Amino acid sequence: MYRLTGLLTIVVLLASCSSEEPQEHVQEAQELTVYTHRHYEADQELFAQFEKEHNVKLNVVNASADELMNKMKSEGELCPADVLITVDAGRLQRATDQGLLQPTSNPAIEAIVPSHLRDAQGHWFALTKRARAIAYNASNTTLPEGLAIEDLAAPAWKGKILVRSSENIYNQSLLASLIIHHGRDSALSWAQGVVANMAREPKGNDRDQMKALYAGEGELAIVNSYYLGKLVQSEDSLEAEVGKAITLYFPNQDGHGAHVNISGIGVAKHAPNAELAQTFIAHLLSVPSQEVFSSANFEYPVNSNATVDPLLASWGSFKEDDVSIAALGAHNKEAVLVFDEAQWK
Ligand SMILES: [Fe+2]
Incomplete structure (x- = not known):
């Protein structure tokens, strides 16, 4: 992931040197901070893709769900997290009850995630089943x-x-x-x-x-x-x-x-980049991303247009x-x- 980010930086620098256009046209990479309890290679791959496709630098903080939630609580309004990713309904609800997530209304995301797999106020959305x-x-x-x-x-x-x-x-x-x-x-x-x-x-x-x-x-x-x-x-x-x-x-x-249970994501209460956070959620819910979750981590896609990995398909529907x-x-x-x-x- 870091190597990819580095490559991206070099590409941007080269573009700024060789281009005859004024430098202000070269966009600074935006940053997005991800607090995640998941520690899978599939996630790393999807994060790197997002950085590349959206010219974003992700700051990924990995820890247990309890550690991340305690960190969000103690950091309060200064918490740099834009999103929290964790597994299980119980934990997502706990994060919601503790006021760590903000409601999100996004028709594109809501069209992908069935209503029983997301919070009614949009505090969190399922990513995988x-x-x-x-x-x-x-x-x-x-x-x-x-x-x-x-x-x-x-x-x-x-x-x-x-x-x-x-x-x-x-x-x-x-x-x-x-x-x-x-x-x-x-x-x-x-x-x-x-x-x-x-x-x-x-x-x-x-x-x-x-x-x-x-x-x-x-x-x-x-x-x-x-x-x-x-x-x-x-x-x-x-x-x-x-x-x-x-x-x-x-x-x-x-x-x-x-x-069935889920892993899920929510926008942090004090997210500095709440809008970009929604773009990130949409990226993770896209068909290609959902297929990576399925093939690399053996989870069932939430997006019904994604194909289930053959190993999972062999277990039967x-x-x-x-x-x-x-x-x-x-x-x-x-x-x-x-x-x-x-x-x-
Ligand atoms: Fe697990």
Whole structure:
């Protein structure tokens, strides 16, 4: 990215030396500051393209979502961030509730992002989608047809389920979706049922659940879809082996659809360049950018005109739960309490 920026600077300088036009015609590069919790190569590639196409210098600040939000809070009006990029509805809602984002109204962006995948006031917009699906090893396990995530609380799954800790926001949003669909009491019984069915105490990340599955520690794992892509394409031979052995199952196809979460972006409350920030958001939502997210990071495009990467397409198309992402965020605190009550570690 820096090399590209450097090249760009040289090109601009050469243009200013060789051109006979007055120098004031050479535009100074504008700057845009991006606070991002994502740390993927796909993002770096898209950022570099934006710099080149729009003659903008991006200042990218990478840290955890909590660190970035605390930084925005403590910097207040002096915060240089133009946009905040993070993953999961819960975090985007938290940033909105804390007053860190500003409402944005932009018809071009709104035409791309379906209404359930953005904040009604435009505080944030989804950039990519990821399904929270069920992973299994098809060589030794068959899953029944019509399986719903709700079914995993049934005694038939005792000792068979691998899933990470309830501190994880992906699980919190999944539980929030069950609170929305069935109410708090039903969501609590579900969480208690899953706890009773766990193959082991929750530990590790989604990739670790699939590794444990491959090692025969359980029969199914609850994971985000893109982690399977990361395993399949991993340079680590064991991870690649695990990836090849695992199949994804999208639950709830006969009902409300598989739970889907997002990564998203919002314009910072005190953005020095709010207008340019919108151009940046539109760039990330363009068809070519969306296809990079899909092919390089195995996420599903938000822009319906973008083609899904062949690896993702090989997992099959599926019905998505279209519960509003904002509602997931709004039920995050309740989900955390329900998990505590269910003693899901
Ligand atoms: Fe993740």
